[in-house]
Every structure is written in structure tokens, then in C-alpha cells.
Amino acid sequence: QGTKENASAYNIYLITMDQMDQHWVNVDKGAQKAAEELGNVNYKWLAPDVKDDAKQIESINNAVAGGADAILLAANGPNAVTAALKEAADAGVTIVYVDSAANFPAVQTLATDNTAAGTTAANVMIAALKENGVTSGKIGIISVNSATASTVAREAGFRKAFEGTSFNILETQYCNGDAAVSKDMSANFITQGVVGLFGANEGSTVGVGNAIAEAGTGVIGVGFDKSDMILSLIKNGYILATMAQNPDVMGYEGVKTAYRALNGEVISPEYVDTGVSVLTKANL
Amino acid sequence: MVLFIEKPFKRLMRIRGIGQVLTVTAGLVVLSIIFGIMNPIFFSSRNVANLLRQIAPILLIGIGQSYVLITGNIDLSIGSVVGMSTMISATLMTKGINPWVSVLITIIACLGVGLSNGLLVSFAKLPPFIATLGTMTIARGIAQIANNNYNTDSIGEAAQGLRDFFYYGKTFGLYNTIWIALVLWAIFNFILTRTKTGRHIYAIGSNAEAARLSGVNLVSTTTKAYLVSAFVSCVVGLITTATSGMGTMDAGNSYELYAVAASVIGGVSTLGGQGMLFGTIIGASIWGVLQNGLQFAGAPVAIRNIVIGIIVVISVLLDVIVRSGRGARKKRIESTT
């Protein structure tokens, strides 16, 4: 299984969906921290250049070929990577999911429960609308695309919370995470008279916030993820709240879990919800 | 309207490609009416203002691509230059550099890409497709490396003026973005139709060798077209920065193809020598109206792609058919002289 830089050290690889989001950078930071603390770990981040199932599978294969003892994986989708993971497991590689799991057994999943987080987002929005005396109207959702499991789950959780209300959720618009495109789509939604807008990831949320900032109407914006830009939109009151994940926790705990598993410890629980914190102007 | 003053009208009708422009203008009107009937909001003043602002960036990159296509070349680096522009400008601003200084540096960097394109194509004589495929990849890499491989933070309060200037502000009741597009359109249309450089751009696209023998400088003319393309892409990148208030590495993805579509729908020939920027306005508008109208109609992305693909093919097919018809007529005319 390849040569090791440090014979007694474990090779641990982090494989994310791509390298574009600050989210992944934070997972990497957490993982790095844990690796440093542990000492005898060779840690490496293998990021595909674009978000693409085939490329993620290639990265998994590369990690195995590179002598991985453990892989921390943020799976693009639940099914695409399973066969590659099976090959990896057959080669004796320990698998830990961070951020999003696949349909293949692993020692642990450290992730945001996206469905639950979507529901939380919806509840924050409903409460705020109620406070404003709004109990019906149109709601718009901007998401990345219909192919990303985590954002699809957030969308589903969000929609579920609105069941039984007299709000009407419009056809979801996909901006591929491009904040400028999201801004256009949000503006179109506002023209259509929505009372609430939900951005399902960082780029989508920035677009939502900018559109509300411009329109200056009483549309309630709720978003996902934490970035400097989103925080400033919240501070200025354009976005009511964002669901901040804890990617650094995923990375940090993920590496520790992998290390323990490699040392033969039995890991439980199987699923760790790293949780979201609802960030609002009040708690910043 | 002025059009109906007989002499200019006649002259207008003789411009090559005007047929295509008139056809697609009619198409644009029909499309708008359909969307308007499907959803009355479509014609609300708010949506019209919005729609125009959404069309503006496409018009801008369309202008750039039209310039390059008319010289008989192509620019695949447009989308990456948009990304590079937004990332460089936003990164500089987050580092506390004055917004307008940042804009200046960004423009210089983008013009560097245009210059490389022009020289690779006209001086080193690389096939334009390959030369700009290479610069497309490199420019995207620069966009990514600008802020050390991640999207930037907010460009902050200091940049509010810039954000208003490029996107959020209004002048005489119209969004500044629209004004920027219109003013640049007017300038570049003027250059293309009224100056020597414009004339030479058409000439080298029509017959580069004949143009060269008439004393036209191929290298400088081709490079000017690529510089225009890089410049407008840069402006679109700045608009993107203003819109988002931050820099996104992915910004502008595939814009080069939208730009080809807008140009070609508007009657610019990919074989060079033919086209006008008025057509590019129509092409960009059709593109924008489709995107906006199909969202209101609740059409899924798949349908939008199919509709747009079909419109691209049909509009060029129409042009080919019309031209071959005219060719036949031309032959007949000759036989009687």
C-alpha cells in the first residue's frame, strides 16, 4: 500500500465536493487542527476541481491509490460514490462522512441534519412573518441546483414546515451558487410579490440579501451558511437569520474519529449532528 | 419615426443582415407579448426595469463578442475575464484599497488578457479557438488565485459608491447598469460604424488578405477587437462585484457562449465581416426575456435550455436560407447584365 512518509503515521485524506466554498476551507481548517494535535497523522485535502460525481470518484480512487488509511468524505450525492467506497473499504480504508453521507456504511457521519436545518429556517421565517402580521402569501426559494443532496434536503425540510399553512411556495430557482444570478432571480421573485425568500446556500443567500436590500420592502430573508458577506447583510437587517453550520467541527471531530477508529476503538454514535446555530442580528 | 423618411429607410434596408435583425425583432415582440399574456406582471414597470437591468450584462458581453466575431475570430475567454474582473476588484477592495483605484487595476489586468488574445491570434497566428481556450483557462485560474482560492469577503461600506454606480443606483429613473450598457453600446456602435477602426474590423473579417493589401494593419485591428471584448467583460465583472458585494470565483461561467448566442441571434455572422450592434441588442434582449419570462412561467431549467438551443439553431438556419435565396437572385441578376 504505497510508501508512507512516516511509517507509523496514518494517512488521512479529506475529500470535499469541490474547492470553491469557504465552507470546505473551514472543514479543512478543523481537520488540519486535529491532525496537528494528534501528531502522527499525514493529512491531505484532495479537492476535485469542479463539483462532479465522476471527479469525486476519481478523487476517492486517487486517495486509495495514495495509500489512504482513512478518508473523510463529503459525498456529492448519496448513491454516486458507493461503489468507489466499497472498493476503498475492501482495500481496508476507514470511512468517515463529514457534511454529507452516502449510502454506504461508515464509522461515523458528522454532519448538519439538513432537513432539520431547513425546517428550522422555515420556522424562523414563519415566526417573523407572523410577528409582522403576515399569515399568507408567496414564498420563493433559491437553491444551487436540483442535483445537490444537501441543498435538496434543506429545501425539502423548508417546504415541509410550510405544509398546512396558507403560504404558497413557488417553483424553486437554481442559481448554481452564483450570487449575481441569485440576485436576479430574487429580484424577479420580489416582483412577483413574495413575502419571504430562502437562500439554500452561501451564494444563494448573498443574492437574496442583496435583492431585499435593494427592494427595501418587508420581505423576510432567511439564508444558509456563514460568511462575512452574509453577516454584514444580517447586521444591516436585510437578512433576518442564517443557519450557520459548524464545518470546522466536522473536520476536527472527523479526523479524531478516524484516528480512534484506526486505533481499533469502537465508534459510537453512528451519526453526529454538528448542528446549526441560528444567527440573527441579536446574537451576532 | 425617422425610419420612415424615405432615403435613410431605403439605405437601412440595404444593409446586409438587416433581414435577420428585423425577423428577430419581430420574434422578440411576439415573445414579449406571449409572456405578457401568460403573466401580467411581466409588463409591470418594476419587472421591466428589472428585466432591462438583467439584459445589460448580456448586451455588454455581446458587444465584445460581436466585435471579435466580425473580425472573423472568436473569444472564449469572456466568461473567465468576467470572473477575473470580479475577483480582482473585490479582493483589492477587501484589502482596503480605494474602490476606484481597484477598478483601474482590474481594467488594466483584464486588458492584459485582451492584448494576449489579440497577439496570440493575429501575431502568433494561433487558431482563435485554441488561443482563447488557453487564456480562458488561465484567466479562470487567476480569478481563483486572486483571493487565494476562495470567494472574497464583503467589499464593505467603503465600496457603497461603487455598488451604486455599477448596479444599485438610478439616474433619470433608469438603473445605472442600463445606462452603462447603453452608453458603452453607443460608443462602441459609433466606433464600429463611424470610424476607420470600425471599417477595418469589418474589412478583415470579410477578406483579411484584401484588407492587408489595402494597407489595413491586421495585428492592431484584431487586437483592438479583443481589447474591446476584454474591456466589456471587465465591466460586466465589475457589475457582478457591485451586485453581490463580494467576489465569486465562478462568476461569468459560460458567458462566452451566451455572448455568441446573443450576437448570432442578432445577425452577426461567425464567419466574419457581417453583423451590427443593433442586432446584438435584440439578441441580448431575446436571451434576457426568455430567462425572465420562463422563470415567471415556472418552466423548469431543462425546457429553458431546449427552447434556447432551438432558437439559436433556427435563427442561424433562417439566415443561411435567406442568404442562399439571395444568392440565387444575385445570379439571376448577373445573367441579365
Add this chain to the structure above:
Amino acid sequence: MVLFIEKPFKRLMRIRGIGQVLTVTAGLVVLSIIFGIMNPIFFSSRNVANLLRQIAPILLIGIGQSYVLITGNIDLSIGSVVGMSTMISATLMTKGINPWVSVLITIIACLGVGLSNGLLVSFAKLPPFIATLGTMTIARGIAQIANNNYNTDSIGEAAQGLRDFFYYGKTFGLYNTIWIALVLWAIFNFILTRTKTGRHIYAIGSNAEAARLSGVNLVSTTTKAYLVSAFVSCVVGLITTATSGMGTMDAGNSYELYAVAASVIGGVSTLGGQGMLFGTIIGASIWGVLQNGLQFAGAPVAIRNIVIGIIVVISVLLDVIVRSGRGARKKRIESTT
């Protein structure tokens, strides 16, 4: 090695474009050595097997693009056909249709795109860039609409045979994917170099009018090239389905450009008439080695893009310089005769 037996060697050296191929082969060797030194794992048998499997899809689409480029055209629809293929095949399988029947239907659908491309370009005489830009958008739309705008579910246990056939299985110690690529390469290389159709493909790329006057049917020959391109793209789509065990709407994005890069690095001329599939193997390998090696080297995506862009430009620039140098030398020789 066989190369050093004098006669075949001399013959080899006379093949057009062999210079470029040898240059980039040397480049590939150097690149591999560098990566091997940087990371000993690079040459582990596991990584080599893996790397070869990663090169296979690029080689396949490279073959298709090379065919089309040699006729003097271009195929922008390759990536979308890959997406269409994976979505159609996976959707059918999730609906319980026999995997091999699904494969057959998928191939027919993809060949439909190839046929449209061929006819639009050679019969309707659309510029190939525009025609395939249109079909690119439409095919992507079809990929999206296939499963109602969602990625498919798992193609299930029934498809395990198919997944092994296209991706996971091994034959004689090599992954099947590699065998598929090699067998198709051998077949299409044979067709291109040893058959009438192959000769016609080179002839129309070199001078379409002269070829027509020599009795070559432009429509059928061009269409055959586009059919090959659609077919290999379809196979890559099936490999993608087998790899993922599901269909992803986005699959194959930008592959048409990778295919151009692999072809051109391998010495295929975008102006038509020149190139060989042996070069395409080298081009695809360079591409794959760069991706794999740079990832192991921990280079951020930005650096990868910049390196790849520079390699594309330089490899074509080299070709242009070598050719013009050779032209100059030729002149000197001839002036003495």
C-alpha cells in the same frame, strides 16, 4: 524497440505532425518523472491502474473530437451528450428496463444528436460552432428533462453487470474501462488510417472542394465523423453511469473543451486535415497525468487551471513555430533547386 529498425522508423518520421507528437510524448515522460519524484506513490501499481482508468474517458472523447476536428469542424455538444447518455441510461434502468436494452436505447438517442450535428453542418451548412452550440444546449436540456429535472436514484442491483462491464470489473488485470478505450481506439484508429472513410475524412478537412471533385461525399463523410463523436461521448456517458451507479444531470460539463485540448495537445489541427489518434492518446494522457499529479502535489485548483492553460497555448504555439520554421527551411532548400 521496433522504432529502431531502420525502415519503419524512417517511415514514421515522415508522417505529418509526428514532430508535435514526439515533442509532447517527451513532455509526458518528463511530467511523469517530475510527479514520480515529487510523490513516489505516483508510480505505485495501484495509482498507475487508477490513472489509466481516469485517462480512458478523456481519450474516448478525444477520439471523437479528433475525428470532427480532422474534417475541419468542431463538436461542442460532446459534454452534453455525455450528460444525456448518463441520464437516459440511468433513468431507463431505474424504471426497471433491462440494462442492456437501456444501453441500446441510449446509443440510439445519442447517435440522433450526432446525426443532427452532421446534417446541420454539412447539409444545412451552418457554421459548426453554432450548430453544435445549439445541440449542446438542447442535449443538456434533454439530460435534465430525462428524469424530470432530478438526478436519478441508484440504478440498482440489476445493473451490477453493467457497472462491472463499464467500470469496476477487470480483465487480464486491467480495468475494463481501459480495455474499452483501447479497443475503441484501435477500431477508430484503424478506420481513420486504413479505410476509405478515414481517407475521406482527412481529404475534406484538407480541402473540401478538391475532395468533392475527387468524388468524396461531403454530407455522408462529415456526418460519419459527428456520429463517431456522439458514439464515444455516449460510451463515456455509460461509463459515468456505471461509475456513479446513478445519473447526474451535470455530468460531462465542459468535456467538449477537454476533448479539444487532448486532441490539440496531441497534434490535431483545428484547421482540419491533420492529426492522428496516436497523438490523441498522448494528449489525453498529459491531461490525465496533470490532473492526477497536480492533485497529489496538493496544487490548488487555480494553479491547475493556469498550468493547463499554459500547456495548451504552448503546445500549439510550438506547433506553429515548428511549422513556420520548417516552411523557412523548405524555402531555402527549394531556392537551390
Add this chain to the structure above:
Amino acid sequence: MEDEAYIVEMEHIVKTFPGVRALDDVQFHLKAGQVMALLGENGAGKSTLAKILSGVYTRDSGTMRLFGKTIEGDLSPKQAQEMGVSIIHQELNMCSHLTVCQNIFLGHEKTKGSLLDNRSMRKQAQEVLSSLEIDLDPDIQVGDLAVSKQQMVEIAKALQSNAKVLIMDEPTSALTSVEIEQLFHLIRGLQSKGVGIIYISHRLEELQHIVDVVTIMRDGKYILEKPFKELSMNQIISNMVGREIKEKFPRIPSHRGKKVFSVQDLCAGPLVKHIHFDVYAGEILGVAGLMGAGRTEMTRAIFGADPKEKGRIILDGKEIAISCPEDAIRHGLVLAPEDRKKDGLCVKLSVRENIALPNLDLLCSKAGIVNRKKETEMVEKAIKDLKIKLSSTEANASSLSGGNQQKVVVGKWLARNSKVVIFDEPTRGIDVAAKVEIYQLMNQLKESGIAVMFISSEMPEILGFSDRIMVMCDGRITGELTREEATQEKILELATQFENKFETQVG
């Protein structure tokens, strides 16, 4: 010599193209107000000399003085223009997407400030056009004009620039007689204004109307310069040709066989009108005519390269349908086209591939696989038969000299057993020795009972080599002459039997 009076002095000019020494120690002089005819056979180097003078080509060696100034180093087209040298090219070279006015001013547009001054350009274009007495709207796109009108625009373009030296390279080849008359009128006007004019033409009968002095070239060499009046037409021709013509045409007796091929009432576009002729086995049918007579169009229509409006093509007594070149080749009717670069060769491919291309049906198995052995045999035989000079069969066609390229174009059709072979200007631009080899080849075909059609614009060649001569003018066949009765005068008479253009215009 009164050097002061010369506005153009060229001495010891040498120019070499791949395989051809186009100019070999050539001298040329022109005075202000002089009309100088530059004469010579095809390929003599006239256009090359003109292009060097106008900066299109650069000379390999030699000295050049323009208006008394020695030109150091290379001259660019722009510099030449600025010094007052203007050229009307032999081949039309215009931007077809631009208007007449825009083409006329291309490269030296008039501006007001940085703006194009369209109004004054249009006005001036109108003036130039009306001085040529052509009624043309300056806003019309050049691509929409008939060829003769495009030629007039080229002339107008050259005139507009107020040239002091005006080169006209076969300006009349595409013009009608009325237009030619206007052109001559104009030339006289320019002459009186002191413009020096270089007039290149194959139409010797035109010269008496305008020419003062004659320079004759042959095979890239300077032959003589003399006042026109001191030369008889016969002297001019013998100086142009200069070789013992007898040995040039290795004719063999013809054994005319049965009628192999006939074309009846063929119409295809304006340059092919009601063509009707027969060709017999074992004879060479020469087709003569002036440039633009429509001979090339006729052969293309027969061969299926261009669509035809009507007409029957009969081979061996049976009517055959030809809708594309493939059909023609299958029936045994082949064409070696006139323009080898454009229509004859795939220049990026090897000689082997070029020769094999139309013969792949003979070289392939049923499955379409090329039999390399057969191919090599065929190609090597063709190269041996035609004595093609090349480094290897794998050499690119573009690396061969013009004559050898032409042999490849011919050679690719000889490898198969055809019934009718049409040669369109097979000897254009190739040297004497190569010409003789091509004649020998046609002889071989003739001997083996194949019907040969031979199109040529060179009178001696047509006269010296055909068994029967058909003459075309303006898209029609105006007459047929047997070898015995044919003379240069008779052919010229038939070649200039134009239809009355005014009547057709009214009708």
C-alpha cells in the same frame, strides 16, 4: 539615358517561389505619362513583377527606384500606396461584405476629426464611378455585384487614390466591350495628366489603342523594351514565345474511333448556354476561348460539380445521370480541374493520399479497407509514368513545385480506366519540359482510345496539339474547326463573337 524622366526603375530583380524562379534578373523602366505594355506568356512573371512594385511581394534581390528614390529593403503595400503606386490585381480581391464606396476607400478612409467622412467619400466615389461612366450606387455591397462590375470597382479604387503609377493586371479580362472602351478613354485622360501606366494584357489587339512602349518578358527573364510603333504584332508574339514551337508539341496521328461522349443542350447559369458537342475515341478535342468564356463552368457542369439547369449527357450511346462528381467518376468521366490549389489538391495530404483519393474504390476491399500494397503500386506507377519529381511519396502535396503539383492533379485521374478525360488548363503556370510531359500523357490516353478534352487559353498549344478545336465565347459554342483549317485568326474571330449585349439587356 535621361534618368530624371523615369519614375520607376527596377534592375536585376530576382524572385523565387517554391520550385519556380518567377523573376530572373529582370529590368523594368517607366516614365511619367507613358503607357507601358508588359507582355509575356502565362507564367512569364508579369504579375509577380507588378506585385513587387506594389509591395505585395518582396524581391529576393535587385534594386528599385521610385520617383528617383532608391527603395532600401522591403516595400510594404502601404508604403507603395503612399508613394503613389496603385495596382489593379489580376484576381479580384475585394471585401465582399463592404459597399462599393467602402472598398474604394479601404485603407485610406477620409476622416473629419476621427470620424469617417462618409458624405465626402460617397461623393468622391460617385465622381470616380461616373468618370468611368458606370452607373453604380456606391452604397451597394460588392458581393452583390456581377464580376465585371466588381472589376470596375477595383479600377475605380485604384483611380481614386490619385496614383502616379497605375498598374493594371489584365483589367479587361472580365469587362464587356463597352466597359473596355470607357477604360481606354480614362487611360488616355490619366496619361495626359502625367500618370505612368503599366498595362498587362493577353489581348494584344487592344494594345494599338493605348500603348506607347512595350516590355516583353519570357520565362521570368527580361527580353526587350521598345516603342510600340517599332514593333510588328508578329515580332511581339515571337519575342513573347521565343522558342521553336515545333518541338513543343509532340503530336501523334489520331485514329478517330467511335463516338464516345456527347453533350446535348447543356445549360447551367449565365456562362453555359445550350452547349452541344461530341467527342470521339482516340482524339483530342481542344476547347479555345478568351478568359471568361465559360469553359471552366461548362466542364464543371458536365462533371456534376455545379448544378445544371438542363441538358443530356450521353456516354457510349447511353444517357447517364450525373448529379455529383461521384456519379461522373463512376461512369468513367473525369475532370482535372483548372485551379489546382483550390480544386485539385488536398495540399496538407501526401502525394500518395492525393493520387489514391479518387481511386479508393479500386484500392479497397469490400469492407472499405485500403489495400496498402495495391496503393503503393498504383502511386509508384503514376509517379514513374509522369516523371513526378519528389523526395518521397509521403511528401506533402504543397511541398512540390507548381509543375509537379499539376502532374499530381493529372496523375490521380490516369490511374483508373476512364472513358472521357477532361483537362482544364493542364499546363497553366508550368515550365516547358513539364508541359511536354503532360502532352505525352495526353498522347498515351489518345492512343489507348480514350476521348480527351483539352481546354487551354494558350493559342499555340491549342493549335499545336488538338485534333479538333471547339471555340467558346460568352457561354456559347461559336464554332468548330478541324486541325487543318484552324488558324489563330479564325479562332480569335470565333472567340470574340459576342452576343449583342444591348438586345439581351432590353429583352
